[in-house]
Amino acid sequence: MTPTTPATVFVVDDHPVVRDGVTLLLRSDPCLSVVGSAESGRLAIERVAALAPDLILLDLRLPDMLAPEVVTELRRVHPEGKIVVFTAHGDHQGVLAALESGAHGCLLKDAAGAQLVTELRRVLRGERVVDPRILPDAGQRSDALARSGLTRREYEVLRLAAQGQTNPEIAESTGLARNTVKTYLQSALHKLGARNRVEAIGKASEAGLL
Template sequence: MNGPDAAEPPIRLLIADDHPVVRNGLRGAFADDPGITVVGEASDGRQAVARAVRGDVDVVLMDLRMPVLDGVEATAQLRERAPDVRVLVLTTFDGETDVLPAVAAGATGYLLKDAGTDELAAAVRAARRGEAVLAPAAAGHLMGQVRRPAPPVLTARELEVLALVAGGTSNREAARSLFISEASVKTHLLHVYGKLGVRDRAAAVGEAYRRGLLPATPP
């Protein structure tokens, strides 16, 4: 690997993945690079956001499929709460469908987990400079999604909340059903309203059916 410019401090990297083996492997990949310092790890999206907003992270390597808060939603929150932090999505890309949502949420780049050490290091440096990074294998899939009219980017949790609301469930009942707080349900609904361009529950449900985001026709 090429060393960093002596005038520049090391890039501070956060690794977010729910598999310890993957995190350890990624940490090891940067162990001999003086230009990149792994400053922390996170095992879910919520931890990643909390760690990154502290102000000592430059780039996040973000897995998409994580518990508590997925990589797309975590990326969207970082764009709002820590806009200077760059996010590189890292995935196996085994039939992955979240390429476009991740980019739309604010990801700077998209890499595969089998990328080589040099490729990873180069991508982290490019992301820190604000340059777009896209694995060749993901490029064709991304173009395929771009060519189709893209629906609003709703996370899996937002869709779950929306489906319960469409069935007449109250916020409290939805919270119990999903094992989350009522405040979290309200937050997810506010995100849905913003993404669909509506102001209330009824309008959100109607717009979701109109756009095909919910599987069945309303009663």
């Protein structure tokens, strides 16, 4: 992207109305050029690898993949691209996981058109932009997570356990095998110095993780 060349944008959303609306909105700005779209995570990864857009606007909820996994794969196939999660669910547990997977920002779908364009331009300049209504303490949680030594997956499994989910339910929520969930949970317990999941949840809460 140069001062005279529009930044290229790729839109990922499983709702055609949203894809078309966002595409129409962004095309009204001469500094942005929509070069493609996808309705699923796998299709997005394939097309982004081929198109190499400057920015990917990614819906948090897709039918085939969790947003954090999509972010991880997009960064693998196109590390230079900026990724902004676009969601109607500001308090969704996936927002923090997507940011920790490498997303450069997260915006709400009720943002005014002019505001959306302004925020995307900020991301393209290298800023990290998160709507203040979305997880206002996300930065503090990220710092606490780094200090804890927990991986993103260990944290994700522990967070779902804190919500009262059983191992089979966590497996269904994350797409992981039940044995894998058990392994992540045991590893989280070890890193937190906890003897069981109740104690681990308590220690994680005290550390500002939950």
